[in-house]
Amino acid sequence: MVSNRFLIKRLLLLVPVLLGVATFVFIILHLAPGDPARVILGQRASQARVLELREELGLDDPLWVQYLRFLLDAAQFDFGQSYTVARGQAVRSVLATRLPVTIELALYGQFIGLLLGIPLGIISAVKQDSVVDHLGRIGALSGISIPIYWSGPMLILLFSTFLGIFPASGRIGSTIFLPDHWSLFGMELPLTGMVTVDTLLLGDIGAFISASRHLFLPAATIGIYSLALISRMMRSSMLEVVRQDYMRTARAKGQGARITILKHGLRNALIPVVTVVGIQFGTLLGGAVLTETVFGIGGIGTTLVEAINATDYTLVQGTVLMFALLFTLVNLAVDMTYSYLDPRIQQ
Amino acid sequence: MVRDEMDRRTFVKAAGAATVAATSTAGCSGIIGGGGGGGTLIYSRGDHPENYDPQQTTSGEVAKVTNQVYDTCIDFVPGSGGQLTDGLANEYNLQGRTVTLTLKEGITFHNGEELTGEDVRATIRRFIDNEYQYFLGENRSGYASVTFGDWVDTVEVTSDYEVTINLKQRYAPFLRNLAMFAAAILSQTQIENLGAGADAQGELGLDPKGTGPFVFEELDNANERIRFSAYDDFWGEGPHVDELIIKTIKSNQTRAQDLINGDSHITDNLGAQGIQQINNSNSASIKRKDGINVGYMAFNQARKAAFRKPKVRRAISLAVDTEAIVDSIYQGFAVQADQPLPPDVIGHNDDLEPYAHDPEQAQTLLEEAGETDLSFELATFSNPRGYNPSPLETANQIKSDLEDIGLTVEINQFSAFGPYITYTYTGKHDACLLGWYTDNADPDNFLYVLLHPGVPIDDVPSGQSHVAWDAKGNANNITSWANTEYMGYVNDGQTTYEQSERETIYQEASRIAHEQAPWVFIDYAELIRGIHESVNADSYTVSSVGGPYLELVELN
Numbered sequence: 001m002v003s004n005r006f007l008i009k010r011l012l013l014l015v016p017v018l019l020g021v022a023t024f025v026f027i028i029l030h031l032a033p034g035d036p037a038r039v040i041l042g043q044r045a046s047q048a049r050v051l052e053l054r055e056e057l058g059l060d061d062p063l064w065v066q067y068l069r070f071l072l073d074a075a076q077f078d079f080g081q082s083y084t085v086a087r088g089q090a091v092r093s094v095l096a097t098r099l100p101v102t103i104e105l106a107l108y109g110q111f112i113g114l115l116l117g118i119p120l121g122i123i124s125a126v127k128q129d130s131v132v133d134h135l136g137r138i139g140a141l142s143g144i145s146i147p148i149y150w151s152g153p154m155l156i157l158l159f160s161t162f163l164g165i166f167p168a169s170g171r172i173g174s175t176i177f178l179p180d181h182w183s184l185f186g187m188e189l190p191l192t193g194m195v196t197v198d199t200l201l202l203g204d205i206g207a208f209i210s211a212s213r214h215l216f217l218p219a220a221t222i223g224i225y226s227l228a229l230i231s232r233m234m235r236s237s238m239l240e241v242v243r244q245d246y247m248r249t250a251r252a253k254g255q256g257a258r259i260t261i262l263k264h265g266l267r268n269a270l271i272p273v274v275t276v277v278g279i280q281f282g283t284l285l286g287g288a289v290l291t292e293t294v295f296g297i298g299g300i301g302t303t304l305v306e307a308i309n310a311t312d313y314t315l316v317q318g319t320v321l322m323f324a325l326l327f328t329l330v331n332l333a334v335d336m337t338y339s340y341l342d343p344r345i346q347q
Numbered sequence: 348m349v350r351d352e353m354d355r356r357t358f359v360k361a362a363g364a365a366t367v368a369a370t371s372t373a374g375c376s377g378i379i380g381g382g383g384g385g386g387t388l389i390y391s392r393g394d395h396p397e398n399y400d401p402q403q404t405t406s407g408e409v410a411k412v413t414n415q416v417y418d419t420c421i422d423f424v425p426g427s428g429g430q431l432t433d434g435l436a437n438e439y440n441l442q443g444r445t446v447t448l449t450l451k452e453g454i455t456f457h458n459g460e461e462l463t464g465e466d467v468r469a470t471i472r473r474f475i476d477n478e479y480q481y482f483l484g485e486n487r488s489g490y491a492s493v494t495f496g497d498w499v500d501t502v503e504v505t506s507d508y509e510v511t512i513n514l515k516q517r518y519a520p521f522l523r524n525l526a527m528f529a530a531a532i533l534s535q536t537q538i539e540n541l542g543a544g545a546d547a548q549g550e551l552g553l554d555p556k557g558t559g560p561f562v563f564e565e566l567d568n569a570n571e572r573i574r575f576s577a578y579d580d581f582w583g584e585g586p587h588v589d590e591l592i593i594k595t596i597k598s599n600q601t602r603a604q605d606l607i608n609g610d611s612h613i614t615d616n617l618g619a620q621g622i623q624q625i626n627n628s629n630s631a632s633i634k635r636k637d638g639i640n641v642g643y644m645a646f647n648q649a650r651k652a653a654f655r656k657p658k659v660r661r662a663i664s665l666a667v668d669t670e671a672i673v674d675s676i677y678q679g680f681a682v683q684a685d686q687p688l689p690p691d692v693i694g695h696n697d698d699l700e701p702y703a704h705d706p707e708q709a710q711t712l713l714e715e716a717g718e719t720d721l722s723f724e725l726a727t728f729s730n731p732r733g734y735n736p737s738p739l740e741t742a743n744q745i746k747s748d749l750e751d752i753g754l755t756v757e758i759n760q761f762s763a764f765g766p767y768i769t770y771t772y773t774g775k776h777d778a779c780l781l782g783w784y785t786d787n788a789d790p791d792n793f794l795y796v797l798l799h800p801g802v803p804i805d806d807v808p809s810g811q812s813h814v815a816w817d818a819k820g821n822a823n824n825i826t827s828w829a830n831t832e833y834m835g836y837v838n839d840g841q842t843t844y845e846q847s848e849r850e851t852i853y854q855e856a857s858r859i860a861h862e863q864a865p866w867v868f869i870d871y872a873e874l875i876r877g878i879h880e881s882v883n884a885d886s887y888t889v890s891s892v893g894g895p896y897l898e899l900v901e902l903n
Binding site for chain 2: 032033034035036037038039040041042043044045046047049050052053056084085086087088089094097098100101153156160161164167168169170171172174175177193195292293294295296297298302306308309310311
């Protein structure tokens with residue numbers, strides 16, 4: 001089991017990380033040119049109105065006052081109201097709507113990466129220097145090198161335009177709208193915001209199929225990158241493991257090759273792969289920004305880009321902090337899994 | 348230890364099982380979801396705001412939605428280029444400083460309330476009257492003052508269907524202001540039910556209740572779409588579909604593909620590549636219409652002394668090859684501009700021609716002005732806008748043309764539009780690229796708003812044709828140009844109600860602007876829409892102001 005001391009130590013480390021991120025994003029935003037008041041009021045407004053609004057929003061306060069206000073609010077998980085992108089709405093509620101969309105996409109992408117990357121890596125290692133290995137390595141290198149803004153449209157072209165198998169955009173059929181809650185034993189419960197999960201909770205199989213089909217291409221786009229990295233890591237890790245004495249001993253004792261690889265090799269080879277998966281989650285969130293844009297998915301990635309363009313300070317701050325929190329939590333979970341797989345790490 | 352070992356084994360097994368389960372899930376496929384057809388019209392666009400209150404926005408994307416839900420007292424004839432027609436009022440009149448409106452009887456809001464003059468009064472008061480209990484609050488939108496605040500003194504309801512608006516001064520464009528999206532008539536009952544205070548009133552945009560052809564049913568932010576149902580008691584023509592969905596796909600190319608696949612029926616703001624995709628397809632086509640907009644390069648005379656010399660401005664106008672810009676960079680989806688007013692707006696002077704590309708003449712003028720080694724910064728935004736589909740390429744073309752006559756141009760590129768507007772509206776640029784879409788198709792909306800300094804003629808220092816940046820009363824004039832002859836015409840145009848007289852006034856103002864060249868006049872861009880073959884093409888009219896008129900659209 002993971003020790004409490006280890007867990008508490010890792011949790012405490014989150015505080016300086018988040019404080020650093022909060023400070024960094026605040027400084028960057030306020031150093032960059034742009035005035036939210038002008039964006040809110042638009043080109044039609046007079047400069048006098050813009051100055052009035054700056055005062056109203058507290059943007060004419062000294063920077064340190066604004067910074068302290070931001071930190072105090074953020075500590076209470078209050079990021080204020082969105083200035084422009086989701087005008088008047090609490091940033092918290094924007095995050096609650098948009099974040100599950102991105103997380104769902106990133107999880108599916110990671111899933112595809114793990115699903116295909118692990119077997120591909122094992123096969124490449126076991127059949128080292130074979131045609132399969134070479135093809136796998138070429139594929140992996142290509143997957144790492146191809147940018148999402150190219151692979152996304154290519155997948156659309158192939159699977160949507162030419163083959164007509166998958167839709168080009170969105171998360172669910174344009175005419176399918178889900179209710180805002182589901183029922184369990186007569187109780188009304190909120191939905192998760194993850195469309196594949198929600199359609200299952202609602203028992204709407206047609207909608208679930210539609211959602212799965214819509215999510216396949218964007219998840220595959222993200223997954224290609226993940227797959228490439230995981231298969232490369234799995235291959236090199238497995239190559240090391242198969243040369244270990246205990247593997248030879250198992251084979252010498254008469255155990256079949258497949259069993260030896262899966263039972264003794266896989267678990268040990270997985271440790272570095274798990275690390276990569278955690279570190280990669282941040283990359284996946286970043287990749288989701290581009291993927292969401294290409295596939296018309298309104299997740300937190302596209303919202304962040306919009307917020308940056310619109311100088312929506314509060315929304316940018318809230319979103320970046322949330323990304324940082326998510327990233328650190330996923331890494332925490334990875335560390336826990338890692339130490340679980342290899343208890344020596346806790347020492 | 349043994350237990351830990353067991354747990355780890357179980358964990359690895361569970362991971363394997365999850366892998367197998369996920370493989371089977373990922374492998375399954377089904378029918379293509381979505382698609383239009385039947386009675387559901389699907390309109391796709393590139394942006395999804397989350398609040399649809401016509402009084403809390405300056406965004407055209409919000410207006411696209413509120414125009415489906417709300418009506419205005421006066422409307423634009425669909426596809427006319429700005430001709431006025433009845434809206435909620437069947438009679439409207441502007442005499443002196445008094446506007447009288449007679450509302451149509453029997454019109455109901457989506458909440459069941461009947462429209463009366465009290466709704467008109469409550470709407471205007473919510474927007475601009477800080478003594479009104481349900482005042483929206485100061486500075487919620489730049490349109491508050493432009494539409495009503497600068498002009499309206501009082502609003503009187505003389506009977507259930509008669510409204511009198513008393514203006515602070517004579518103002519010819521006011522009837523057109525009543526047709527703007529920001530002048531949409533709200534339900535007094537909804538305003539009052541929301542309660543007092545800016546925050547409470549801010550909620551209106553999440554569940555707008557108008558008198559328009561479509562009822563706002565569901566705002567699905569997670570999927571960036573909105574669902575509407577046809578309003579059975581709509582007072583005008585249509586709607587011809589049962590349901591409307593407005594969805595968002597940010598990538599132009601994906602949006603074009605979505606249309607080609609039949610997953611949407613109409614789409615807007617296509618880039619050059621999206622247009623090409625649609626032109627190459629068998630299932631969708633392009634509809635185009637002259638827009639009421641202008642793209643230009645503005646000279647900041649307050650900052651750069653050389654730009655105060657008309658010869659320098661004219662020389663640069665002659666040196667920039669605007670024909671090459673509209674033909675090669677804008678790919679023929681725009682025409683060369685020759686004055687601030689686009690052709691569909693009254694007062695456009697047909698006698699004027701675009702500046703011919705003449706580098707020799709340009710050099711001569713620069714020599715006469717003593718500015719042959721002029722260097723300046725050209726600020727530009729990066730993302731395409733309707734009046735300038737390729738800003739960076741445009742800036743590079745200008746730089747190249749001007750370097751050919753010996754000038755030095757440094758391009759200052761902004762990746763986001765918000766900071767760019769802040770930069771240019773605070774006068775930090777030497778020259779900049781910008782443009783304008785009309786609000787109400789009135790000449791004043793171009794000639795006053797963009798090129799009048801917003802000060803009395805007497806305040807312009809003698810012998811000078813510009814004012815200091817801080818002396819301006821009009822934020823949109825980013826040139827600081829203050830030509831008193833031009834200002835005189837534009838001032839007259841604001842208070843002249845007789846149409847032909849007004850036309851002559853603005854033609855003269857346009858002539859002066861052309862000659863004095865406070866901008867390099869670049870282009871008037873077309874509006875481009877993609878429509879799927881399942882739409883009755885004749886039923887959809889591209890509108891250069893107002894709309895989109897989706898209630899008129901029929902599906903085959």
